[in-house]
Amino acid sequence: MKKLEIGIIGGAGYTAGELIRLLLNHPKANLNFVFSTSNAGNKIHNIHKDLIGSTDLDFTNDINSDVDVLFLCLGHGNSTAFLEKNTFSNATKIIDLSNDFRLVADKNFNEKDFIYGLPELNKTPIKNANHIANPGCFATAIQLALLPLANAKVLQNDVHINAVTGATGAGTSLSKTTHFTWRDNNFSHYKAFTHQHLGEINQTVNQLQSSFKSDINFMPNRGNFSRGIFATLYTKFDGTIEEAKILYHNYYKDAAFTFVSDEDIHLKQVVNTNKCILHLHKHEDKLLVTSIIDNLLKGASGQAIQNMNLMHEFEETEGLKLKANYF
Template sequence: MIRVGIAGAAGYTAGELIRVLISHPQVELRYLQSESHRGEPVGRVHRDLIYTNLKFSDLDLTGIDVLFLCMGHGMSAQFLERHPVPASVRIIDLSHDFRLKSNAGDFIYGLPELNRERIQGAWHVANPGCFATAIELGLLPLAKSGLLPAHVSVFGITGATGAGQKPTEETHYSHRAQNLSVYKAFSHQHLAEIRETLSGQDEDVQTDIAFVPVRGCHARGIMVNAVFESERDLSEIRSVYAACYEGHPFTVMSDEPVYLKQVVNTNYCFVHIERQDRNVLVTSVIDNLLKGASGQAVQNMNLMFGLEETMGLGLKASYF
């Protein structure tokens, strides 16, 4: 059994992580650290879990095999400075602190479709961002095969859980329901890791990703639509994708157009490609809290510990 500790266990992504790990056949949840909720039953915060006896507790860096860091962006680096984690403990960080090469140290970028072998040997993994995961999985096969064009227009729509747990004007139900709004046009914070991931596949390509994120009126899930011009045949493009994702259990090519709820509450990414004249559309959908965060973190844990990549991740889609 893998002994797991979670730091920052009262947040959204930690909640999802607990929901997944609680049924994972090879995991023993050793503690759920939360400063603000120490001593309280977990079900007080993650209220579907009232049937468990789990409690929030203090940090304890001994007696675990892996530590998940579920703190806010910028907090993980601080945390690791204050709390030296023993070399025997693996770390999976869900923040953006160690994703970029300039800050990564020995952290491996935890996108299994790109880095599976390196993750299998890693002690420290930086889990990708949610939009980054959806966009990268939509464009990675092109980047790997040198087909990425110089300009891609990318439209992403994300749910309210993407904005985190803190109630704000933008996540107020009265505002958000039946609404749509653009934010951070061309300047989303995930662009850096996206550019690094895609350009890292082919030094010659400097692709301009014109990314427009939209706040949707749903709770869970990201849909990304990437549009670009290409001379290639649709069948050639599809072959490149099929080859790239063969053997990757969670990224699935769909012959039919995809829709968001096919993957909500699962760890899947579904990808669909269409083309008309010179215009190509690649649609990718994920659950931002699972494949875009906690599910991918468990996938990485499975890889790091030599388990079946899909273990504990056979999650039932909510679908409706």
Template sequence: MASRVKAALIGGTGYGGAEILRRLLFHPRVEVVRVTAADNIGKRVGEVHFNLAGLTDLRFEELPPKEAAAGVDVVFLAMPHKVTAKVAMELFDLPVRIVDLSGDFRLRSAAEYREFYGVDHPAPERLGTFAYGLPELNREAIRTARYIASPGCFATTIALGLAPLAKTGLLKGPIRTVAATGSSGSGANPQITTHHPLRAVNLRTYKPLSHQHQPEILQTLHDAGGGEVALEFVPVSAPLPRGIFASSFVDVPESVTEERLAKAWRDAYANEPFIRVVEGRFPEVVAVAGGNYVEVAYKLSEAFDGRRSVVCFSALDNLVKGGAGQAIQAFNVMMGFDEGETLREPGLWP
């Protein structure tokens, strides 16, 4: 076997870092040589991520970015937005590839970043230089990329649910989406919105009509062929650890038929290894939790006042296809590896 790619993970103590390690430690083409963090310094990986106990001797180190990246081929960045961009800026002059799981390099517009992330981007000239790491819609750009901006969890769920309409020219006008997400999307550090006694018996919205993934979704759908669209997005905190379930409502002409929609979904995803177009039922989180798969489906309404509505359903695991798994999928494409390496196993049932 050819020599393995050497990888470093910066920001390894969160849930995203745990999922990256769970996959990369068993990737036959990768050797994880270094894991850094801002907390739990000196502890073995298994002392923080209990599921990895005994599987690696790696310890969490506190190192400057350039030292963390010394001698490796690729750096995975698994830190919060606003923090990640400043770390990435210290790596640009090194001969390393970057896979960034934060939102800091997904948008091409500095003005939109300022509006939705609340700060000026520290390296606006770098916006647009990262390949957007959604293989189903951007595979060719990923193949030749040096830097990848891995998509957000909501953005992946919603965009993949709507992409068949965008690709066939049927996505125009307003989109109205409600999407429920699990508590792991809020990160490993507990807070009132993830505190079990409140989360386990509750549904609540947050950032309605102003979530930071909103411009990312619109940018992605436009790139996929969507027309002039507007998005009204209401995220919901759900009482489950993993998973996102999205329902998106779109108006289409009265002439649109069930057969046309079936062809649109079939053509969009016929050759995609991680997309399931489900029939005879609708997507469910339990069918994808723990795995890198996405379930999608649609429902066409009866005609009313010259229009019809299509409801686009999609479900995925926010930590895998919505996070670390997708980052590894795009990394595999970038490196010319088998795209499904260390990602093919299904999730748990139930």
């Protein structure tokens, strides 16, 4: 079988580095080019140093407009600008990892219709799509914790969320909150109640449960570790813990990467994997849901590959059978 020819736009960041690593090891993909204006002519492994010995490809400022799949790993707002200036074959499928096309109001752009790429929500539309808006990392972890409740129409009260992300969630550009001396042995919140991923979270909940009118209160936190998201959320739930587990197990019974654990979970179970693991706990009238993912994989590049697999009728787990960095 002929391999897919793959192009990447914006190749120097963390998500692009993980995407390159995954594609180099994907049995049905060939990395055709990695575009980077700031690194053109440099070896990819000079920037992504974990890839030495894996590829001798250079970054380029030339674009092949006839690739089968194009991944956009650009900063938020830049994908729109790039697609305004560059055209591709009608056969080229585009997967955007920014937030430019995730909301319904932004999904139609230059005659391109972007499907929201959360497989546990939109698997059939993804299979038939030509353009995908890959979900945000926090949004992925939180939505996977909420989907079964919204699908059963049992979200009736405010949802309270506390989630911690690793330093890689902020990207490669240094700031005072990503510098080692600030981040080490430190902890802080940011964008309290206003994080940009709330838009797609609310959109998904209302897609499944249009009657939901309560608030989703989200407190994002910076953790002093490199990668992963650990999210806890709670809301009022009238059923028993056994009934909640049935809802979640039934919803995810055919999911390739989302699993419900009866035991307490911790972040090392998912780092370096495309998995989401959930845990449920009932306290009085409240249901507590814990959700863990790797922000660079299930929260970004791994999910993008998962979407590519679905779009091309590959096995959903192709190229993503990864072991967690457990010890």
